[in-house]
Amino acid sequence: MKPLIAPSILSADFARLGEDVSAVLDAGADIIHFDVMDNHFVPNLTIGPMICKSLRDFGIQAPIDVHLMVEPVDNIIPDFAGAGANYITFHPEASRHVHRTIGMIHDNGCKAGLVFNPATPLDWLEHVLEDLDIILLMSVNPGFGGQKFIDSSLSKLETVRKLIDQSGKEIRLEIDGGVKVDNIKNIAAAGADTFVAGSAIFGSLDYSATIAKMKAEIKAARTGS
């Protein structure tokens, strides 16, 4: 599957969000990662459907990957679908009825994903893997940008990579947290194909150069060079 670079707008300049998102897309980003935090499921408060719609109204056409860190989940799904989301991912701990929530995301015309915190077991996948379009592994504890990549995420990626391959389904494997130019090669080698990076991209002086370096590292992992 084509690798996708997904800058997390948590580290963007919120005072000029439309322009910063346009800039990162012009610099080669593939999709926009949109972190939604509620100061309840995670200890931080960010942005909701109105901001997603504002980006669409501004003219942003790239896929928007909404990462819900909210509890409860279900009632905000139609709002994000109406606001222009393409992917909606949620944490299984935040939904009483995980299978129903996945169905709601699909019924609202979006691609659905489950998100696993570093200590969350993968057992949830046993019964719903084939219903998913994307699986997101957190390589930091959710809530903040700029944290250090947790190394045990690499073996978890390898495990999920095998499960996806065994299923024969087109399911993306996304990684989120502490992804940088200098570790993305190992992350790609472990099986990720969708790479969220917030501080590493928005904190760099030259978005194009950073994204180009990330893409080169991913290519090197794939070709074994």
Ligand code: DX5
């Ligand atoms: C953390 C968020 C991440 C965050 C990643 O809860 O889900 O998307 O923005 O930021 P970096 O890439 O700086 O670790």
Ligand code: ZN
């Ligand atoms: Zn995220």
